[in-house]
Amino acid sequence: MPAGLKHFPTLILLTLVSACATVNESKPADSDPDIAISSEAKAFEMKCETDLAMVLTLLDKQEKITEPFTVETVLVPLNELQIALSNGARLASTYKSVHPDPDLRKVATDCLVKYSDIGTQLSLSRATYDAVNMLDVSHEPDDTKRFYELTLRGFRLSGVDKDEETRDKIRALSDEITQIGQTWDKNILDDVRYIEVTTEDLKGLPQDYIDAHPPGENGLIKISTRYPDIYPVYTFAESDEVRRRLRQQERSRAYPQNEPVLKSLLEKRNELAAILGYDNFADLVTADKMIGSGTNAQKFIDRVSKLAKPAQEADVKQLLKRLKQIDSGASEVNRWQVSYLQELIKKEQYELDAAEVRQYFSYGKVRDGIFELVSNLFNVEIRPWQTSTWHPSVESYEMLQDGKVFAQFHLDMHPREGKYQHAAAFGTRAGISGRQLPLTTLVCNFPGEKDPNELMEFDQVSTFLHEFGHLIHGLFAGNHRWDSLTGIATEWDFVEAPSQMLEEWIYDLETLQAFATNAAGEPIPAELVEKLNRARWFGEGLTTGIQMYYASLSLNYHSSDPATFELFPKMLELEQRYSPLPHQDGTYFFTNLGHLNGYSAIYYTYMWSKVIAADLLTEFKKEGMHNTNTALRYRQTILSQGGAKPAAELVSDFLGRNYNFDAFANDLKKGISGD
Ligand SMILES: [Zn+2]
Known part of the structure; x- marks a missing residue:
């Protein structure tokens, strides 16, 4: 989950846990000027101090630029500053989440806060903004124009064009919002x-x-x-x-303590939005997203809810039928019964046995299978990379095109004390053309550390592929000269589309039979893959409906003045309108939906990406899932572009038309089993 919400391009990158990642060439770590693997907290602290001082010097210089204002005198040094800021913050962010030494993690956390502060300072730097604003880029190449536009937009969303008093107010409000958000997160975390x-x-x-x-x-x-x-x-x-x-x-965690916390979080955000000239915070936070406004987000939620309705009703009916076999008097399905009933139906109706499936997915084979898939589809080579890392279990690789290394990555795939507990792709280093290679760290918690023959659950395999989707996005896009365009520098609501799309190959027979073999070396049987495919869409309608309830909660809390509504009744109202299942008495979800801090109004982004991912897949389904021409075209028009164009344009470049909801709607229909 992103740590905060800032509009300045660099900061957007820093807050996304799905960009690229850490480290050095096949020479000793300390010979790399940008990234060093510091194994000691003290050494890392000193590196951080030195780097921060350098960034501050660059910022100071930037603020003292004098005329003539040109691309060379304004944008180039600004880009240098952003790259320096990005390099330091990305490495700190990775170490904060993976380093085995708790002292070093602490140093990295403090270091990251300092980078973030400088980022805020830059985003409110009036001198820099004024200089950028006076540039004429009409004769510059497209990428320079795009960098210029993104920079200006970021500045304006930060409020830099306001008077000094207002800028001070913005700074104070931003700090308060960050602090309230931390209290919110902590209250949830602590209330076990x-x-x-x-x-x-x-x-x-x-x-x-x-x-x-x-x-x-x-x-x-x-x-x-x-x-x-x-x-x-x-x-x-x-x-x-x-x-x-x-x-x-x-669902009662952090209740009641988070109720006043949320109230003041919403008030401060609303106040900030008003200062920046927006009707509400939802409009402010969606201004630089594909969706464009809070009103559009509301329309999207309503549209998806409507599309999901038939599948959702079929799901609930099926669950109720199964529930009646247990309790003949049951008249409705409750939230605490869903997973249990779904599991029963999966076993009985789809004959899907998790133990039977997992024998084909050992960690080592899955990893090699994913490498093979990506290498073949996108015509790249992946080979081991000898370098030092923070833990012996971390594996490092290089990616090559036509014999030339163009990207690097680490796989930190197994659980250990103090490590980030979910799955994410960390952009440890952004790629800058002709200067530094992109480096991504995949961070997961899978079995297989002691023995690559250890087995994975099917959903872990799917997660691996999903995160690898973020990885290739960041690496393929890691060859731009402007910091705001490189890597996964796309709109937040598009970020999950490439990774969600890649998950599709885990349901493809040809892909699976190439690597999924059991201990005896027998490939996964076609009938079992068929069963996986049949069970796949079961429950999708219900899940979609529930997701739209969450999205509506996140959006509606931020789309009007918090003085005009009460939190709990508002939640009940939205739950009734969007959730397919009744409210469970004695629960207070609005105090423990963690996303209300990190995602604020934009929980919808997951589903939005999913709609687009389904549409992107239609090209592969038409041309064949292993058609390398389609894959290369996809890489060229979408992945490699990073932030060079608005995401909607990238999508239409690939599809040859604007995206639509058809494929997504069709997927939902697959979940209706007809009773
Ligand atoms: Zn993701």
Whole structure:
């Protein structure tokens, strides 16, 4: 999840956890002038101090530019400043999330805050803005024009064109928003709740889960609201009451303490939007997205909700039918029953057995299979890269085109103490043409560290491919000279489209049979792939409906003056309007939907990217999933472009038309099994 929301191009890059990543050439780490692997906290702290001082010197120079204002005197040094800022912040951001030494992680965290402060300072630098604003770029190449336009837009969204007093107010408000946001996150993180259950209550759960949860002195077992604890319960626990109680606790975290916190977060954001000339914060935060405005986001949510309705109703009907076999008097499906019932139906109706599937997906084979797929599709070579990293389990690779290295990446794929706990692609270093290669670090928590034959779950394989989609986007786009155009420098609501699209190949028989073999070397049977495909869309309507409820909550809290509504009733109203399932009594989701900080009004972005990903795929479905011409055209028109053009233009360059909702709507229909 992005850490904050700033409009200045560099900062947008810094906040995205799906850009590119860390490190050096095949020579000793310290010979690389930009990135050093500092294994000691002290050394990293000193490097950070030196780099920050250099960035500040550049900023100071930038603010003292005098006429004549030209591309050479204004934009080139500004680009240098952004690159320096980006290099330092990206490395700190990666180390903060992966370094095994807690002291170094702390240093990296502090270092990142300082970079972020300088970023804010730059975004409000009136002298720099005035100089940029006076440039004439009409005779410059397209990429220079684009850099100029993005820079100006970023400055204006930051409020740099306001008077000094207003700029001070903006700065103060931004700081307050950051601090309130931190309190919000911390309240959620700190509020771990428990329920106590008996051994009997855990019936249906896997034995390893039961073994990991022994009874305490009172004979009862404590189940926490932490993720690894809750999902198995929701999916497998036969006891309806246990699932209900656990979900009630989970969805009440940070209540009531986050209620006033959210209220003031919304008030400050609303105030900031007003100062910057917007009706509300939703309009401000969508101004530089594909969607363009809060009103458009609302229309999008309503449109998707409507499209999902038939599939959603079919899903609920199917779940209710199965529920009635357990409880003949049941008249509705509740939220705590969904995962459990879905699991039963998947087993019974789609005959999909997770254990049967996973035998074909050992970590080593999956990794090699993904390399093979990407190499063939995009005509690149991937080879090991000898370099130093922060942990012995990290593997490093180079990517080559026509025998020439053009990008590098690290795979940090296995869990360890203190490491980032989700999956993400970190842009450790942005590529700048003729100067520095792009470097991405994939950070995941998969099995396979001790032994590459360890097996992965199917959804982990899908996650691997998804993150690899971010990786190739960042690397293929890592050859621009302007910082704001390089890597995944596209609109936030387009970022997930290339990664969501790549997931599709995990359902392709030819791709799977090329690498997914079991211990005896037998490839995954076609019938099993067929089953995976049939089960795939089941539940999609329901999931889409629930996602649109979340999106509406995120949007609506930010689309009017918070003085005009109460948080809880507003949530209930939206839940009733968008959610396919009834509200669970005693839950307060508005105090623990973490995205309300990092994503503010734009939770819709996930679904927006998904609609576009489905449309992009139509070209591959037409020409063949392994057609290299289509893949190369896709790479050329979309991935390699980075931020060189608005995303909508990139998409229409590839499709030969504007994007539409048809493919997405068709996918939803696949979920309707006809009873
Ligand atoms: Zn992603």
